[in-house]
Amino acid sequence: MTERWTAREALSAVTDRFDELPHKDAEFKGDGPIDWQGYGVARARAAGRTGEAESVIPGTARIDGCETVLIAFEFGFLGGSLGERTGDRIEAAYEHARAHRLPVVSLLATGGSRMQEGMRALTQLQRVARQSALHRAAGLAQIAVLRDPATGGGWATLGAGADLTLALPGAQIGFAGSRVRPAGADPWAYSAEGQLAAGAIDAVVPAARLRRALGSRLRLLTGGDPAGSPDPVPPPRALGRTDTAGTGRDAVRRARDPERPRARAYLADWLEERVEVRGDRCGGVDAGMVCGFGLHAGRPVAYAAQCGTATRPAGFRTAARLIRLAGRLGIPVLTLIDTPGAANDAEAERAGAGAAIAEAFAAVAESPVPVTSLVVGEGGSGGALALAAPGNTWATPDSYFSVIAPEAAAAILKRDPGDADATADQLRLRPQDLVDLGVVRAVVGNSLTQHSW
Structure with missing residues (x-):
């Protein structure tokens, strides 16, 4: 009772x-x-x-x-x-x-x-x-x-x-x-x-x-500035490896390593306090998307963090809800990207996967407050890009970001499955490749300073 x-x-x-x-x-x-x-x-x-x-x-x-x-x-x-x-x-x-x-x-x-x-x-x-x-x-x-x-x-x-x-x-x-x-x-x-x-x-x-x-x-x-434009937050420091991968396939293996630090570890390291924003208000919860508000250096920050699983429609809708709320309250946003991609099973399609991903893209694009993004693991296709801030996305050394997973790319191109490693190199998905391509700003180090390539 x-x-x-x-x-x-x-x-x-x-x-x-x-x-x-x-x-x-x-x-x-x-x-x-x-x-x-x-x-x-x-x-x-x-x-x-x-x-x-x-x-x-x-x-x-x-x-x-x-x-x-x-x-x-x-x-x-x-x-x-x-x-x-x-x-x-x-x-x-x-x-x-x-x-x-x-x-x-x-x-x-x-x-x-x-x-x-x-x-x-x-x-x-x-x-x-x-x-x-x-x-x-x-x-x-x-x-x-x-x-x-x-x-x-x-x-x-x-x-x-x-x-x-x-x-x-x-x-x-x-x-x-x-x-x-x-x-x-x-x-x-x-x-x-x-x-x-x-x-x-x-x-x-x-x-x-x-x-x-x-x-x-x-x-x-109540710690934001809805009447002004708050400064963007800096990306968290890297918690895993500090050396970058020599090949594309090596970058993929590192990002898929089960021992690699995940989003919850980054949030615990970077935030002094946090409370959760849970659910999409449409009947769904995605355990692989953690959203909420916290304090960084005494300053309120909103966060939406993928936790390494395929992101479901409820996860994208929850992230969009969080980003829009932060925008109304004048609180800057941090997104942590780590997903092999958006969930694409029949249940996800029935739950409106396309519309949910579109909602997340729109929330980031329309945000009146700055969004900072850090790729901490797998950056799988549009399901990862939906949470990435244009012009303010960073990457850790043990991450990758790709238009599609190398295995799927090989299949689409009608290549032999054994060609996935070579395809990974062709995709130029390593963190340092992403800097060269202008997709991410820099690769973060394990201190509060960042290192570009």
Whole structure:
């Protein structure tokens, strides 16, 4: 079972300080906008039971030392549902946040829109979505914490629409609430853990660690410069061999060596702190693509790193999501390239491989912040090039980058399989060849300085 906090308990658990914003609630008359019999009495009962006048409590807060605007939902007030006055409060909170250049954190516990207000309640989702969109356009971060339950329109706007989404263990999450799901529906699909596996949320965080988890993410997401153009980050140093390969085939063997340092080793060496951005928000997670934010030399950096496997459509979409988020927040990007190529099996094609690769190419091409790329292993065809920054790509000595793998090139050219070694030399795929061709800037060394050829 997940932690069933009231709104005030949630505020106490995650904040160092909370100051409720003054409310300008419209006068509530009778039984509401559609004259739902007994609605006024139900509201009065909810207020008496919870001590709250509405289902959300907005305010300014400090979370683990970070200033933010916070919106806490009270599930005990009519199921944390969204009505007109809820919309008023959420809109006012977002407007205050933009006026003071603050991120927004939502502590969601909601069953969705308030039936007793009919379509007037449902249209609040449009108001909330507009405020979220304005916040994105202003280059300000949004983080959602999903308590139990987080369903309906609240999940489909503040929850799923946030830049990063965390959930408490065991929380019910989904557009369909427990009473309206199809008979026999798999409960796992509506759980925090199921949504994590499906790439719909970024992390499941135990209650005791939530304050620190929010603090680290707020520090990383608010350290950029959305109004300016940050300097590009330098490429990481080489962690493997420092001598370059004598032949093309030797370069391929080195890059395929299972003992060669991989992306996670580079991230651990180069970043002081990091948090993960997980999933493509389309039902997929690629374990071979690691994305997130971290600190390098005290400066926030976004990273998208291939981990040596064939990159799947979900991986490309997750990387694109990360790069676009970094662009909105003014945070420079590092990509680490290491893949034999894009996954090309039938499942990948059904998942939209071509469109996903195109999305990654577009995210890099359109990025308003500088992208730095380092080839740390295999650079296999378009699946690798999709993450490479034009004009700012580097290579390690134990890597290669090629239009296609030499074995595949030999097959396409109708050569004998034994000709793959000679074909590798013809492809000029060694790091020093790539410098000569102008594809990469230089080959990095094992110190913080780089060496060109």
